[in-house]
Amino acid sequence: MQTWRRALPTPLKSLSRHPTLVSHVHNDNSALPVVSIPHSSIYELGSQQPVLRDVSWTVRPAESWAVMSSGAAASHLKPALFGALTGTHRIAPPPPASQGGLFPFLGDEDPHKYVQMVRFAHRGQAAGDGFYDFTARYGAVREEDRLTLRETFFPDIARPVHKLAVPSLVTPERDVEHTAAEVEKRERAKRKHEMFDLLTEWLQLGRLLDLPIIALSNGQTRRARIAQALLAEPKLLLLDEPLTGLDHNSRGVLVALLQELKKRESSPHVIMGLRAQDPLPDGTTHVALIKDGGEVLAGRKEDVFPPYFTPAMAQTTASPGDRASRFNYKHRQHGDALVDLKGVSVQYGQRKVLSSIHWTIRANSRWHLIGENGAGKTTLLALLTGEHPQSYTQSSNLRLFDRERSRWATPLLHRRIGRVSPEMYNAFPRRNTLTVWDAVGTGFDGGFVPKGKRRVGIAHDGTPLAPGSHEEEWRVHRMHEVVRALGPRRWHAHPDKMTDERFFATPFPALTPGEQAMVLLMRALVGAPPLVLLDEAWAGMDRSMVEAAHEYLRDGGGGLTEEQACVVVSHWEEEVPWGPEHGVQRFRLDNGRGEQIFPKPQ
C-alpha cells in the first residue's frame, strides 16, 4: 500500500516541538460516538426510494474514517452518505434521540454550527449557469479580483494593522479587570491566532496571504480552504476529496497535520472522502465503502478490505524512470514542432513564476508536465492557449503552429488546442438547456456557446456549415465516435438504461462531477485538434472512467493520431495514460526553471 509517511514534511518536525499539540489525546471507545446511524436507509429529500439501504455506521472518537465508493455508480452515492450528515438527505428511521441522535457527541449543541463540510471535487449542478472569465487570474486587474487571500479567507484573524494606526489603540490594554466572558473571548482569540500561525506555516500559506485570491494556483487554493475550515472550529469536519490536486508533498503534509491535530482536544473529528482509486492515507483506521447497489460496508479497514488489499491500493506509484527499468522505452517518431518556446518568462512584479523556459512540443509527442503546486504549470499552459496576457509580450519567443503568438487571433488558436483544466471546469456554463451534445459540440470551435443547426459549430471562416457537407457529416460522426469510446457504455452501472442517445440528451448540469469531467474530455478531443492539453482532467472521475480515457488516449485507442501532441498535467503518476513503453516524456517546472527530465535529453 502506498503511504505518504515516506516524504515526511519539515513542518511535522517543528510540530512535535510544539508543546500545546501533544498534551491531549482524544478519548477512547467509552466516549460518545461522533456519528451514529443504526440500520437506517438514506433518501434524497422528497423521494421515497432509498439511495442507500440499511446503513449501520458508528464513528467513535478515536477512529479515523475514510468514506469511499467502490465503483463508478457508487460515486453518486458518496454525496448521499455525506448528505445524511449535513442534512441534505433524509435518514429513516432517524437515529433515536434516546441514544443521542445522529451526533451523540454533540449533546444538545447545534449540528449546523459544529458540523462542516468542505468539498474539493469539482463544483456540481447548483453552481450558477453563466460562463465567467477564468483567465482573469492572469491579469488580476479588476477591483473585485484584487481581494487578497488574507482579506477573503481570514478577514478577522489576519487583518493587517493599518500603517497609520495608533499603537496604544491596537495593542491590548493591561492591568484592567475583565469579566469571565471577556477572558474566555480573549483566550479563544489567542487560540485561534496560534492555530492560524500553525496552519499557515504547515500549509505554506504565509507568502501567499497578500496575493489576490484569484491568482492562487489550484493546489494553493485547496490548502487555503483547508486552513479556513479548520479555523472555523467545527467539531466534525467532513473533507471530501481534499487530496486531489495536491502535490505529493502537500498530500503528506495534510495527512500528517490531520493526524497530529487529532491529538488536540479542541480539534475537530475529521471524516475524509476519497475516490475509489485513491490509496488510504496513513492513520486511517476505518472505512465506509459504498457499493454499487447502495450497500455500505462500514468497519475496520482490514475487515472491509480482506485480506487488507485492494486493487486500488496495488496501483503503482513508480516514476517513469523506475518503470523504464522494467519496460523498454518506446522511441516515438516525432513530427513538426507545434509549440516552440525559446526563453519564455512570466513575472508578476518582483515575483518570477517562469524563468526562461525552453520547450518544444512536436506532433506525436506525449508529455507529462510536472511541478509542485504553484510551480507554474497552469501559467505555462495559459501561454500556449494565448490566454495569458504576457503571451503577447513574449511573442517573439513563443511560436505556435509555426507562427509567432501575436500573429494568431486567440479564438483561432482555441480551435487548434483541445483543453481541460480545473479553472475551465469550474467556469463552464451550466444552463439546464445545455445538453451533453451541446457541451461536446462546442469543442469544434473551442468556445462555450453551442452553434450551428446541428450544434456542432460553424465553419472556420465564421459562416454556417453547409447542411450535409463533408465537414458537417464528419463532425457528427466524431460526436458518435467519442461517445462510444468515452461515454456511458464504458463506465455506467446500467449502460442498457443510459444509452448514448439518452446521454447526449441529458442536461449537462444534471451529470455527476465525474461525468461532467468526462464530457469536457470528450469536448477537448472531438475536433481532433493538433494539440491537446489535459490539466487535472481526471479530477472527480472514477477508476472505470479514467481507464476508458487512458485506453482511448494510447496508441491504437483511436483518441490521438500521430499528427497530434498531448500534454497531461497530474500530481498522480497513475493518472498519466502513458508510461515509458508508450514513449512518454516528462517536463518539470521547479523554482521557475523548466527542463525535460525523462528521458534525459542526449
Ligand SMILES: Nc1ncnc2c1ncn2[C@@H]1O[C@H](COP(=O)(O)OP(=O)(O)OP(=O)(O)O)[C@@H](O)[C@H]1O
Ligand atoms: N496575478 C498574480 N500575481 C502574483 N502571483 C501570481 C499571479 N497569478 C499567479 N501567480 C502565482 O503564479 C504561480 C503559478 O501558478 P499556477 O496556477 O501556474 O501553478 P500550478 O503549477 O498550475 O499549480 P497547481 O499544481 O496548484 O495547479 C503561483 O505561485 C501563483 O500564486
